[in-house]
Amino acid sequence: MFGISWAEFAVIFFVAVLxxxxxxxxxxxxxxxxxxxxxxAIIWKITDASEQIKERVDLEAPINDxxxxxxxxxxxxISVPIKxxxxxxxxPGTRKK
Numbered sequence: 403m404f405g406i407s408w409a410e411f412a413v414i415f416f417v418a419v420l421x422x423x424x425x426x427x428x429x430x431x432x433x434x435x436x437x438x439x440x441x442x443a444i445i446w447k448i449t450d451a452s453e454q455i456k457e458r459v460d461l462e463a464p465i466n467d468x469x470x471x472x473x474x475x476x477x478x479x480i481s482v483p484i485k486x487x488x489x490x491x492x493x494p495g496t497r498k499k
Contacts (some may be wrong), residue, residue, distance in 0.1 A: 418430075
């Protein structure tokens with residue numbers, strides 16, 4: 403629980419019992435209950451948001467793959483390799499006559 407071992411928690415609890423007067427314990431319990439409720443609500447909101455983001459990414463990934471594949475196919479069909487010219491102005495593999 404929050405990186406606190408049971409022994410550390412027991413020491414904190416024992417010190418709290420000694421330091422906090424008995425008449426304040428109901429207030430402490432209410433405060434702790436509100437704090438736990440708030441933390442749980444925040445955790446649920448974060449979890450829900452992360453699941454929604456994951457769903458959107460999972461839905462968009464196949465679409466991006468399809469678009470990328472289609473674009474590559476179209477570019478491969480219409481593109482023609484360009485022959486590189488040498489410094490002397492001739493294409494490689496051609497001979498001077």
